[in-house]
Amino acid sequence: MSITEERPARRGPAPRRKKTARRPLVSRLKRAAGLGWPVALALALCLSALAVDGWAGRRSERSPAANRALVDKTETGRVVADISAKVARIFTFTYTDPAATERAANDVLTGxxxxxxRKLSGLVKQNAPVMKLALTTKVTKAGLIELSRDGTAVLLVLLDQQATRAGKPTGSPVAAQLIVTARDDHGWRISDLRAA
Incomplete structure (x- = not known):
């Protein structure tokens, strides 16, 4: 065949190139669909593991081991000493310097x-100057009930309070019991006081 001669025309249908191009795509889709169940299974296992981990975390927060008061003796001692001193300060009062107790309460209390x-001390402040009243509070015993990871401490505090009137004791010391809740907010601050 020379350059000037034409090629004979082909008879029959022209080859379908698109069809050959689709076959690899179809086979790839079938292969991907075949791999879909392992991917779905792996995803389901991952989600299940996350759910179990979250459940276990919440459960461990309520477990006795999560209560640091039971497992951290050094920190327990520090918390008890710090909060006991603060409780004694805010419940010690003298009619000659009521501002000292007010300052202590502002430093120590929150929430x-x-x-x-304020409700409790309001009555004392009204009557103290007239009666020349002073109240000395000592913590006789304190125990840490709970110390959580989020910085909350709950204590049972036993107090002895001695009232004096014009410098003379009004009777024997009076015992009191408090449940004290404190939060570690750059130092322990008392957030709740309840009679035990």
Whole structure:
């Protein structure tokens, strides 16, 4: 065949190139669909593992081991000493310097404890100058009930309070029991006070 001659025309249908191009795509889709169940299974296992991990985390927060008061003796001692000293400060009062107790309360109390304390101390402040009243509070015993990871401590505090009137004791010391809740907010601050 020379350059000037034409090629004979082909008879029959022209080859379908698109069909050959689709076959690999179809086979790839079939292969991907075949791999779909392992991927779905792996995804389901991952989601199940996350759910179990979250459940176990919440469960462990309520377990006795999560209560640091039971497992961290050093920190327990520090918390008890710090909060006991603060409780003694806010419940010690003298008619000659009521501002000292007020300053201590402002430094130590937060949240609901502020309003509860103000109600309680309001009566004392009214009557103290007239009666020349002073109240000395000592913590005789304190125990840490709970110390959580989020910085909350709950204590049972036993107090002895001695009242004096014009410098003379009004009777024998009076015992009191408090449930004290405190939060570690750059130092322990008392957030709740309740009679035990």
């Amino acid at each position: 609901r404890a502020v309003s509860d304390y």
